[in-house]
Amino acid sequence: MAFQILLNLTIAFFWMILQNSYTSFDFVIGYVIGIAIVYFLRGSLPQTFYMQRVWAIVKLLCLFLKELVVANLQMIRIVLQPKLKVTPGIIAMPTYLDTDWEVTILSMCITLTPGTMTMDYSEDGRTLYIHSIHVEEKQEVIDDIRNHFERAIVEVTK
Amino acid sequence: MMNNLIILPIILPAMIGAILVFFSKSQQIQRFISVIAMTAILIASIWLAIDVYNNGMRVIALGDWPIPYGIPLVADMFATVMVLLSAVIGVCCLFFAFRTIHPDRERFYFYPFYFFLIAGVNGTFLTGDLFNLFVFFEVTLLASYILIVHGSTAFQLRESFKYLAINVFSSMFFLVGIAYIYAATGTLNIADIGRRVAELEQDGVLNVIAVVLLFVFATKGALFPLYFWLPKSYTGPPAAISALFVGLLTKVGIYAIIRVFTVIFHHDLSFTHHFILVLAGLTMLFGVLGAVAQYDFKGILAYHSVSQVGYMVMGLGIFSPLALAGAIYFMVHHSIVKAALFLFSGVAEKITGSTDIRNMGGLLKTHPAFSWLFFITAMSLAGIPPLAGFFGKFSLIVPGLEETHYVVVAVSLFVGLLTLFSMMKIFSHSFWGRQKHSSTQANIKTGGLLITIAPLVVLTIVMGLAAEPIFFYLLDVAHEILDPSIYIESVLGE
Amino acid sequence: MFEVIMIVALLVLSVSLMLCIARALMGPTLSDRIVALDSFGLNLIGFISIFMILQNTEAYAEVVLVLGILAFVGSVALAKFLERGVVIDRDSH
Amino acid sequence: MELLMSVVVGVFFMVGTYLLMTRSLIRVVIGINLLSHATHLLLLTMAGLKTGAPPLLNRGETEFSDPLPQALILTAIVISFGITAFTLVLAYRTYKVNKTDDLDQLRGSHDE
Amino acid sequence: MSLMHWAILLPFIFAIFVPILYKYIRPVHTGWFVLIIPTVLFLYFLPYISSIANGETFYEAVPWVPSLGIDFAAFLDGWSLLFVLLITGIGALVVLYSIYYLDKKHEAIHNFYVYLLLFMGAMLGVVLSDNLIVLYVFWELTSLSSTLLISYWFQRDASIAGAQKSLNITVFGGFAMLAGFALLYVITGTFSIQEMIGQADVVINHELFLPTMILILLGAFTKSAQFPFHIWLPDAMEAPTPVSAYLHSATMVKAGIYLVARFTPVFGGAPEWFWVISGFGLFTLLWGSLSAIRQKDLKGLLAYSTISQLGMVMCLLGLGSAALYFDEANELYTVAILAAVFHLFNHATFKGSLFMCAGIVDHETGTRDIRSLGGLMLVMPATATISLIGAASMAGLPPFNGFLSKEHFFMAITDATQYGIFNMETAGMLFPVIGWVASVFTFVYCCIFFFKTFAGPFNADRFAKTVHEAPVGMLISPAILGLIVITVGLFPNLLSQSIIEPSMASILNGLPMDNEAFAVDIEHWHGFSAELFMTIGVIAFGSLIYVSMGKWKELSIYKKSEDVFSPLYDSSISGLIKGSQKITNVQMTGRLRDYFAYISVFFLIVVGWTMIRYDAFAIDLQYISEVNSFEVALVVLLLVSVLSLPFIQQRVAAIVMLGFIGFLIALFFVNLRSADLALTQLLIETVLVILFMLAFYHLPELRKETKRLTFNWTNALISFGVGLMVTLVAFSAFTFGQENDFSPISEYYIENSADLAGGYNMVNVVLVDFRGLDTVLEVLVLGIAALAVIAVIRLKLKEGDDV
Amino acid sequence: MKWKTNNLLFIHVTRVVSFLILAFSIYLFFAGHNDPGGGFIGGLMTASSILLLYLTFDKRKIDEMLPIDYVSLISAGLLIAFGTGFIGLFIGDPYLTQYFDYFTLPWIGEFELATAVLFDVGIYLGVAASALVIILTIAGDQ
């Protein structure tokens, strides 16, 4: 991936030199052209096209932002309700993600999204302890995270 | 450019202090560099003093910025006297420290702190900018805080915390005063403030500001009733440090008072200077009563330091040429004598293992040279002629009577008597009487220590016997101080 | 009008800051106070952002970023201290 | 604004002084810290708070706030930081060695 | 420097060599070397007698501190010469005596001789200096050397106490005298006595005359052991006897007499002078003689006798000053001066010999207690003989010199009743009466001295050692003095023209020189005058009292030999120490909060008072910039945080609150247009909060102030005052600054930052360019703080690890 | 009592963040003469970033990674700051005189060279090192 980005950047700069114009606009043009070139040459490159991964990231981000907004709406509701209607709890959630980086991203997402917050890991780092503000059903919370975030993260890293 | 000579007494110790940090593990290298550096500072100070005496006031605009905008260093005769003084005291205390302090202190930046303190003190003497004065004060104070607590014994920690708290409190008011001055005059340069203040007609607010600054400097200088920090904090650290402090630290406050109240606030003498006189009298009195009450060698000396501050300020309060010359003479005399006395307390402690004079006795029998050096110094402190202390007192009494300040003169004489009384208390308890220390202690050789103090003792004798050249010079200094236009015009180049 | 809105926002933020202060005073645990401090820092970022608009100067951009950084460093340091009794471990755990 | 700030500074001084007169080491240190804040604010206030642009010359402004007090305060802040840090350590060690943070118990006897 | 200056300095210079001689030439008693000095000096001054007798005076000035009006001016006239000869002559005898008195093997005699030479030089300086300050310098040196001599056996408590007492009292007088001299300088503009004599009118009529006179007399009276300052002299008897003979009878104690006589030409015409001198002298005479008879210590008796005799001389000088009032050297007045000078000399001779004899007795018997002594006449015949001569002279018996001066004394005090000034007709009648009574007691103690020691049966068992006559060397000096006593007694006019007349001329300086009045002619027989009857009465009553001593002995006043003023002195010294401790402990409580309270109250009073006195408060709304609503909100936030601090009971909460305050202040900095400040503030505040937490987390919880609530209110009130003051002065300073038209220097920075310093961030330009020194110093502060933190945390020494 | 802690999230984030802060601090330092920033602020920011590293990892690891003696660095900073003041002395100007000039280089364009930057480097080093020493010493005494 790093090589591809470097290649892309080189193309962008090459474009700017050709244009003999060094504005950010030229850079963007050059970069877009670079993406196209790399896309077409992807077969000759050892890894999958990095823009695929970028796309996955964008999807993850969108999911994340959506959840974040939801989380805030939920928080507004909780806070502004005259009576507190919460049943918090701390639950353990084993994850099937492999690398530390993946777990890191997962735990960040968990924290910023509705009702949940990562509090700790097990020693091997593959079980997350999550504080949830609504634990009607423990498995429900876990499944929710599984379906949304773990999948999206795997998309990015696979 | 000769003007750059002024920076040496400040920058040299500061840089040496920094360099010494690199060698904190090596006692030998640190001592070697310290000696070389301290000697260089002494030479530079002498050179500067001679240069200023021959060629008049030296002013350097640091950074080459035009004067009220940048920071100038100003070396007039008054300042050079003080700088020279700090170098002399510095040399003696340094050598004394070599022979007395614990090696652990040397590993924990004793020498850097020492040089930083000297840099700070010299800076306060030489700076021509009020805010810069504050900064130098802080350098000095911080170095003094750490030197006082260096070693971290329970007593040191306890007392230095009080010392620090009170001084920090007054530093805050220094900043407050600077803020007021800047609001009222729009400038920070001391000469420029002096010029602007002289042009203003209304003086009520200026008097208030003057009093705020006086409050600040009086705290640093340990005037009544702001001296609470001094007595115990001077008894905690090793003798070399106490001596250095007493030689330099309160002088910084007094110097600032004299500087500020001659260059800036001299327009309402009847008010400010009378007030100063009242403080002076009370300071003398309460200080000496403290000394009379004590039985701790260093404690007596420390309380005397309070008392003697009163004399210095008395000179300013009287505000005549002779009185000012006397005040400066007294500052020099007191630094020398009291530094020597504190070092002697170290010698006594080294022999007897105590600083309580009730545990001492018969030192005259076992250590006659030490005893007589102490005696001469003690008599000088008490103002016995023909030693320096007498001329200090004399040059305050005569102008005091000339200006009809009878009460403060009476107090000063009474305090002189009590000073003698309490110095004799030390002498009669520790040096006379039956020997209380063991025969092994009696055989402790003190020659190496005494040789470092002897120059100070010689100085106090010489300053007395050769008072003429000194007063001839100091009267010049006093005339220079009394005419603020000399300072202002030299600095502002008008 | 625009300025009024900005000022209203500032006042809202002031209330928010006040609530943080209240939590810090109420406690009851150190953790609560750390949370309050953390949130306080974040709210200040918002405050300064609005100041930038009001004063029409980008001079505080660095301040905003620094504040973000410091709120983080501070909270982490305090929390770690609370957890382990030290801020800096001598050795690996 | 200058009036308001002066009052704020006064309140700082009031509380700071009050804390200095308490028995607890930490309160004294806090008091010192408050006082230093107060002096910084006062320095700023005393230069006049008439609004100009921040003192940056490359932003096309012509009216500026007074840069000098800002520089002075910056210096003062750093100095207070050094002093406060040292004070803290001193208080900390005083507590550890003397086993108390009560200044009344840190009086020492008259006979030392 | 003239030879006379070198003469004064010679003893000082020689003193330096004494320890060397002592150390390297042990076989020879150091006293032999020292003896050279007074002998040489005596021989040097002796020839001056003739020229002085011819009315010459000698004046040699060397500038010493001319900037302060201090010249080392040596002035020699008749009065000085008398003293110089006493100092050197008796000095030589005393040194000779001491060679036998002090054992070179067991005593630290080098100390003794250094002190003695120091004294000799100082005493010469006192009597030869014309400049008052130089005189004062030597004056204090005599006190100092006297103290050192008294403390010669410094391991004895009594020596230390006596030394300190003498120092305290004489230096007290010395300091007062210095002030008097300074006042004289203020009045006359000179320190030269000779110049002052010319301005005597100015001095007497000056408003400062009385304080000046009193201050100077304090010096003279303390030195000359005048009532009530006499108490140091008996305690000074702890000194080795040569010292007592020399300093405490012959020379130093007469310095006060010297000074009073010296100043008679300046002050003499004033009634105050007349009364104070003669009155105190008379009373001292009586008190001394009364006290002397109560003494059991031989030297104590002599000490009180000295006090008494000095009082007599003082009284005579006072009476004689009337001559200056009349501006006429009538014999009616000058006889007092004559008597004073004559008795001064006589006293030196007989008292010197008596002291030496007492010393011999002490030396040979090991005691000076008259209750143990007795019958020594047969064992020590030479000593007894010399003592008899001295005692008889002191008692005023013919044909010894004491008789002559006593006669003149009676003449002078009876004459004084005829002065017709200063109410002498009425109150003056007391003079002859008291003088006579005192003389009776003088006679009595002379009897006690001689008979209790030498008469009666001798009982060898009473003494610790075998008693025998003193070595010849020891007897030489008292014998010479005894010889003088007799010689002068028989040929009184030996001294008349050589010594007494020139001295009188000095004391009555400025009077019209009427040769008649100064033509001294002393005769043994001048008819059946009042004086003769008074002498006969003295002998008669004196003998009666001595014979009936057995009865008086039972009186409690006799049993207690201590002077009533001694306990007064002792209690005032201990009172001083206790009082000082009390005063010191009241303010130096060791409580930081007390200190802050004192300091704050002081600040409050001083600043507040100044503001009120100068009506300095000023406020003008037109200069004030506007306030926004959110600024008010911010201020409220800040005030809430700050005001909550004193009420917070958990330290962590307080620390967090401090963080809030710091952050809010950063916000203020932003509001007040300062990005750099805000950045710095934020950074530092964060670090500080962390540090606070580190340092204080383990401290005990903040306790509630346990004191009464009112106490807290006091503190609150004080702090409120401090805050108020800061605010009020801030208003005023700001308004004041706006009203004047000085432009702040910062305009220069705005104009020149970019062009001259090449920077656009003015704050940074000010920091690194315009005020670079501040900046590097603040880093220095930070650096010191860092090193200091290391040192405080890691360096752990124990008390007494080093000095 | 010792926690077996898994600091996964913390370590991974601070690894990134602390270097970002370090870069930012250097930016602040250089921005100083024309924008908010400078030696002090840059120095303190650098100290914060290193502090963050210490917070995240242990002392030994960081000491290995950054084998710097901060105490000496304080001195070095001070010496640089004090030392640059001497530049002016060689051409007869007063102490602490600073010089600057604009240069034009191909590719880079016009830029400013100022002795004040060297001075500021001294400040930067002094401040950063001092702050770190203070914190690390206190933290090390727990």
Next chain:
Amino acid sequence: MTEILISILVLIGSFLSLIGSLGIIRLPDIYSRMHAATKSATLGVVFLISGSFVFFLSEGVFILQLLFTIAFVFLTAPVAAMIISRSAHRNGVELWGRTKHDELMESYPEHLEPERDNEKADQP
């Protein structure tokens, strides 16, 4: 037009910040409060910064630092949340009475299990 956008951003931002702070006040235990602090306060500040960013963008100034700040806040908020809440938990800060599970506590080795006591948690 941009002014309206900015106004909306700023108002939402300040409102969310307020919600965050209200949450800190209202929610029953430190763990729930942590939610409010991380979610609302974070988003609130992001909105405010965005408002400022847009304001200057409309004036033609692109302030990279503001974008960095947004990224930074997102990056660090979860870390802070985690370490604060974890430290609280390990120090024995009580959970709200109606809390259902505490599986974290169950995972602790026995000798490290903290006592639940808020008073003590504030003071070791």
